[in-house]
Structures are given as C-alpha cells and as structure tokens.
Amino acid sequence: MASLISFSLLPKPKAVRSSISAPQTQTINTEKxxxxxxxxGIKFSESNNIPMVELKVRNGSSLKLSLSDAxxxxxxxxxxxxxxxxxEVLYTVDGDESRGGVGVVIVNGEEPKGGSSVxxxxxxxxxxxxxxxxxxxxxxxxxxxxxxxxxYIVSLYPVSMATALVVKNNGRKPVTLxxxxxxYLRFKKRSGAGIQGLKGCSYCPNPPLSSPFELxxxxxxxxxxxxxxxxxxxxxxxxxxxVEDSVITLLEKKMSRIYGAPPAERLKAVYNTPPxxxxxxxxxRGLFFRMIRIGFEEMYVGSPGSMWDKYGxxxxxxxxxxxxxxxxxxxxxxxxxxxxxxxxxxxx
Numbered sequence: 001m002a003s004l005i006s007f008s009l010l011p012k013p014k015a016v017r018s019s020i021s022a023p024q025t026q027t028i029n030t031e032k033x034x035x036x037x038x039x040x041g042i043k044f045s046e047s048n049n050i051p052m053v054e055l056k057v058r059n060g061s062s063l064k065l066s067l068s069d070a071x072x073x074x075x076x077x078x079x080x081x082x083x084x085x086x087x088e089v090l091y092t093v094d095g096d097e098s099r100g101g102v103g104v105v106i107v108n109g110e111e112p113k114g115g116s117s118v119x120x121x122x123x124x125x126x127x128x129x130x131x132x133x134x135x136x137x138x139x140x141x142x143x144x145x146x147x148x149x150x151x152y153i154v155s156l157y158p159v160s161m162a163t164a165l166v167v168k169n170n171g172r173k174p175v176t177l178x179x180x181x182x183x184y185l186r187f188k189k190r191s192g193a194g195i196q197g198l199k200g201c202s203y204c205p206n207p208p209l210s211s212p213f214e215l216x217x218x219x220x221x222x223x224x225x226x227x228x229x230x231x232x233x234x235x236x237x238x239x240x241x242x243v244e245d246s247v248i249t250l251l252e253k254k255m256s257r258i259y260g261a262p263p264a265e266r267l268k269a270v271y272n273t274p275p276x277x278x279x280x281x282x283x284x285r286g287l288f289f290r291m292i293r294i295g296f297e298e299m300y301v302g303s304p305g306s307m308w309d310k311y312g313x314x315x316x317x318x319x320x321x322x323x324x325x326x327x328x329x330x331x332x333x334x335x336x337x338x339x340x341x342x343x344x345x346x347x348x
Contacts, residue, residue, distance in 0.1 A: 028067050033126055041134040053126075055137040055156040060086060063156045070124050070141050070152045071213060072102035075161050079287055079347040089289060089343065091186040091317035093215065100184035100317065102341075103213035104152055104165055106145075109176035109328030118145045118177075120212050127151070147171030160344030164294075167338075169331040176330050180209045180300065180323030181341040183291075187316040188284025190308060193251040195301065195320075197278030198244045198259055205236040206258040208300055209325060215317065216304055221256040225305045248281065251318050254305025260298035263327050274299060280318070287347055293322030295339030300325070 028051040034044040043054045044067075052073075056062040064074040075089045092100035105117045122143040130138045138155040151166040169175050187193040207218030222238065236255065241262050265271040277292040278299070293299055302319040304310070322341050331337045 028125075030067075033067075037126055037129040037139075039129060039131055041131055041137050042129050042139065053139055055139065055154075056134075057137060057156055057158050058134045059158045061156065061158055062086075063154070063161055065139065065154055066098065067124060067126065067141070069097075069122075069212070070104060070119075070143075071098060072154065072161075072163065073098055075102070075343065077159060077161075077345060079345060081348060087285065087287060088186055091184040091215075091313075091315060093311050093313070097212065099213050099215055101213060102163060102181065102183045102321075103211055104163065105178075105180045105182060105209045105211045105323075106148075106150070106165075106167065107178040107209050109178045116210055117212065118148070119143060119150060122150070124152075147175065157344075159346065159348065160342055162340060162342045164338065164340035166336060167331060168336045169333055172333055174330055174332045176328045177337075178209060178323070178325050178328045179296070179337075179339060180321055180325065181296075181339070182208065182211060182213065182300070182319055182321040182323075183341070183343065184213075184215060185280055185289070185318050185320065187251075187280075187282045187318065190252045190316040192281070192283030193303070193316055193318060194281040194283075195249045195251065195278050196247065196281055197275055198249055198299075198301075199247050201244050201259045201274050202241055202262055202265075202272075203244055203257045203259045204241045204262070204326070205238045205256060206300075206326070207238075207256060208302055208319060209323060215311065215319065216302070216307065220307065221302050221319075223254075225254045225307065249301070251301075251303040252305070252316075254303060254307065256300075256302040258298050258300055258323070258326055260326065266297075266327055273297075280320070288345060290342075290344045290346075291320060292342040292344065293339075294342070295337070296322035296341075297324050297327060298322070 030044040030051045051067040054064050059078045061077040076086045078085050079087050090101045124141045124143045127142045128140045141152045143150050147170050149168040153164040155162040207222045260274045261271050280289045300323050308316050
C-alpha cells in the first residue's frame with residue numbers, strides 16, 4: 001500500500017468560538033489558488049460556479065475535489081492496461097448540492113440522537129499542496145468549527161487515494177465526537193456486488209451518520225424493504241449483534257450495518273478488533289477495490305437494495321467507510337485525534 005504523505009505539517013491553531021458550530025461561508029478565488037498552490041498534476045478551476053481542484057498523477061489516474069465543502073466528487077484510477085483504461089469508482093448525484101462521492105462527517109457525540117455534522121457549511125480553505133514527481137499528489141484543507149481545528153488531507157497515487165482527518169480540540173474541556181469518512185461506491189449492477197474480508201467480524205444493524213452528502217437518510221437506510229406480492233417486509237433488527245459467517249457478503253439486498261467489536265467488548269483489556277481492510281467486489285466490471293481504515297474503530301456498510309433506482313441511474317451504489325459511531329471519540333483539551341481511509345486496487 002502506498003504510504004500517506006506526512007501529516008506533521010498541520011495548520012496553526014486559529015481563534016475559535018466557544019462551541020461546536022459551523023462558521024459562515026466565504027468566496028473561494030480559484031485563480032489566486034492556482035497562482036499560489038497550482039503545480040504539475042494539481043489544477044484549480046471552477047465548474048458550474050463550484051470551485052474545484054483536480055489531481056492527476058503520471059499514469060492518468062485522477063481525483064476531483066469540491067473545495068467549498070471538502071467533497072470528493074470523482075476518483076477515476078487506471079484499472080486496465082489499455083490507453084483508456086480508467087473507471088469511475090464513486091457514485092454521485094448532481095443537484096442543488098452534489099451528493100454521494102466521498103464526504104467527511106463529524107457529529108457531536110454528546111447528542112444522544114445524533115444530529116447534523118458540525119462541519120456542515122464549514123468555511124474550508126486551502127492550506128497547502130505537495131507533490132512527488134507527480135506520482136504522489138496531496139492537497140490540505142482546513143476549517144474551524146467552534147473549538148475544533150479540522151484538517152482534511154486528500155492524497156492521490158497511481159493505484160490508490162487516501163483521505164485523512166485531523167481534529168484538534170482548542171477548547172478548555174474535552175469533546176466527544178462521532179467522526180466518519182463515507183464513500184459511495186459505484187457498481188455496474190445490483191447482482192454481483194459484494195464485500196470480501198469481513199468473515200468472523202461482529203456487526204449490528206445501525207443507521208449511518210447523517211450527512212449533507214447522503215443518498216439515503218438514516219431512517220431510509222433502516223427502513224425494511226417490501227418483498228413478495230403481498231408486500232411483506234423483511235429486514236434486520238436494530239440493536240441485535242451477529243457475526244458475519246459468509247466469505248463474501250452480498251450487497252444486493254438492503255442493509256445498514258456497523259462492523260466492529262460490540263461496545264461492551266471494548267471495555268475488556270483484550271478483544272477482537274474488526275479487520276483493518278476488506279475488498280469490494282464488482283463482478284459486473286470485474287474490479288476489486290480495497291478499503292482500509294486507520295484510526296477508526298468501526299466500518300459502516302450500507303446497500304440500498306430495491307431503493308437503488310431512486311435516483312434514476314443505471315449503476316448500483318453502496319455506502320461504506322470507517323467510522324467511530326457506537327463508541328465515540330473523546331478528544332481532551334489541547335489534544336489531537338487522527339483517522340484516515342484508503343481506497344486502493346491491484347486490478348492492473
């Protein structure tokens with residue numbers, strides 16, 4: 001696996017508000033960003049009045065990031081040896097605001113019923129870019145939400161991409177957070193969509209974190225889908241733990257699960273942690289992508305089942321990504337928490 005570029009060059013703390021809240025939005029000048037941060041393989045521009053940056057490494061693999069909301073809209077790696085051997089990995093839906101893709105979520109963990117992301121509407125700014133002979137490209141964004149200084153680092157390599165989240169608590173009291181990096185992955189068709197590598201892992205049906213990028217809301221994700229002529233409903237029962245017994249977890253049926261150790265188990269000195277990685281299987285395209293979690297304790301997996309065509313697209317989608325939802329993260333005053341997600345492949 002390609003290693004992440006160093007996280008050590010973090011932005012300096014800013015003056016912060018006394019609570020966890022999002023600041024007002026600002027105008028992003030892509031021409032100034034291009035002059036200051038643009039370099040070979042890193043291009044700033046506007047698309048439909050949306051400030052964007054595109055990363056493209058030497059083999060042609062590319063990534064597009066919306067700067068105003070730190071939203072990855074496209075990841076198109078080279079997966080075949082032929083000249084036009086690129087395939088889109090992410091599933092996105094355009095509208096007033098693009099949804100799907102890869103989005104970072106941070107929910108206040110002290111709210112018992114969850115709530116909206118504390119960085120929704122946050123004022124993101126570009127702090128730095130870096131490159132290594134255009135085989136490794138990186139952009140660093142930052143924002144302030146109340147007492148939190150947040151850094152989001154997006155990196156691109158020839159056969160992988162990585163998103164890293166760094167949260168520093170500048171307040172006088174500890175904060176409790178539920179962070180996650182959610183990815184909406186594209187599959188050619190509903191049948192033949194699956195995941196390999198979770199056998200033996202505990203899981204619990206659970207709604208996803210609410211996000212501005214979501215395609216299915218938490219309530220929609222948990223809604224049982226009808227089956228049969230008489231409209232009977234089938235679905236997993238929330239709050240009931242089970243163990244994955246299949247080598248390949250099929251994703252054509254509707255599900256919304258957290259894979260990880262049950263919270264009671266984590267109180268023990270020794271317990272079984274969930275796998276740090278698994279592979280998505282897209283039989284329709286014959287492609288495999290490896291999802292890797294770093295710093296997070298859980299992995300969310302959600303498939304829409306019969307609700308997949310709600311958006312009128314021909315492709316199927318699955319939502320997955322690392323999270324710390326069932327056992328939130330406690331960040332002490334002056335302390336920093338880090339987590340990351342990597343999508344990599346060896347299809348070539």
